[in-house]
Amino acid sequence: MSYVSRGKGYGRDTRYITTRITADGRDGYPVEPGRYRLVISRACPWASRAAIVRRLLGLEQALPMAVAAPVHDERSWNFDLDPGGRDPVLGIERLREAYLARDPGYERGITVPAVVEVASGKVVTNDVPQITLDMSREWTRYHRPGAPALYPRALRAPIDAVNALVYQDVNNAVYEAGFAGTQEAYAEAYGRLFARLDWLSDRLERSRYLVGDTLTEADVRLFTTLVRFDPVYHGHFKCNRQKLTEMPVLWAYARDLFQTPGFGDTVDFDHIKRHYYLVHSDINPTGIVPAGPDPADWLAPHDRAVLGGRPFGDGAAPGPVTPEEAVPAGHTPLPASCRGWARRSCSRCPYP
Known part of the structure; x- marks a missing residue:
């Protein structure tokens, strides 16, 4: 709340x-x-x-x-x-x-x-x-066979430390900016947000993932804010120094995660935009939901693999999304070359 x-x-x-x-x-x-x-x-x-x-x-x-x-x-x-x-x-x-x-x-x-x-x-x-x-x-x-260790005991301290910073300065700061009751409160949250995004860019320029060389809980917590940044936070919450697409390292990192099974296949851009722009009537009294940005950009190559790292460690990617839990067609971008994935019925699809 x-x-x-x-x-x-x-x-x-x-x-x-x-x-x-x-x-x-x-x-x-x-x-x-x-x-x-x-x-x-x-x-x-x-x-x-x-x-x-x-x-x-x-x-x-x-x-x-x-x-x-x-x-x-x-x-x-x-x-x-x-x-x-x-x-x-x-x-x-x-x-x-x-x-x-x-x-x-x-x-x-x-x-x-x-x-x-x-x-x-x-x-x-x-x-x-x-x-x-x-x-x-x-x-x-x-857990499924091959499930990743998202919160391994040996990395819990650094994961917790990164999570605390990301929560304070990114996850929650976008809300502090968007719902600020004074110019001073907005400016403080805005400054803290972009200072931390710059810090994260520096960290991720040298490392594919936030902690260690595999996916962890820290990547999940940052991703859910980044994937909403341009559709919502940049304009709706006035977090507009730059768009995510104008921050090269974070944009590539976010696309890398989006294209990893388990991340992008849970994202529903239609739900995201309708929630923020319709529920927050004090911020958006007209109830107009913006048409953009084009979600297909999330499928552009990211070239992050050159940094090394193995997303699932010694494990493997999850299998295809079940039809009952698939995000509705048109609500998230799909690889244009894989019509089987669009039907959620292709076991050979690289997504997966």
Whole structure:
């Protein structure tokens, strides 16, 4: 949940429901295939982290996923994408129902991602940073063969350090700029954002990935902001010193990730733009959703492989997206030469 007050700065409510789903069930919620449902919106960068990590680790069968509609009102995320406007498993129209099932007096943000226990209909957790870390650490029994080590023990300290900087100065700073209540608050967030993007450019000029020579949680957390930068943050949030496409290192890095199975195949540019430009009516009162930029540019060569690194380490890429979870055609760019991928039926497709 976030808030902004006129004449003041932006704030984010991070008072999450911190119950954890663990291998030993110490919080009362053991890891158990099919017991829980991950609720996301493809519009939300925080929820998109969970979608990417879940796919990279191959948890699709163990942790089924619900996709909320990109546009909501003050009553919370809804399931208008599903027949009858109800999630077919949870049977609810709005995510708020699962929060109130957990706590009838719940007064905080109805946020995604959220993990809901199917039998009880109650939200177990909406702890954004912890959900993906626990996918890596607690759900290991159900990882696919060849799943990458996104949060390896030997690299946890540097991953945590990078994540803290990226959260403060990039992930959250774009919101601090976009919802700033004063010119001073905007200028501070804007300066911090671009100083950190310059720092990241310097770091990534010499290294294909943020920490080590393989994909990690740190890359996932940065990617979900970068992929929204030009469609939303540059104009809508006034983060306009440069577009991502005008920052050569970060643009190549972001395309490298987008073209890696598990990243771009979870992105829905239509949902992203409709959410920000329609829900934030105080910023965009006309409700006009911009036509651009052209998402096909994300498929341009990136040449990052010359830096070395192996995206999946000793493992392998995830398999094709299942038809049920495929992003609708036209919502994300597809390789023009691979019509099989467009049908989500080609096992030989390089994407994959």
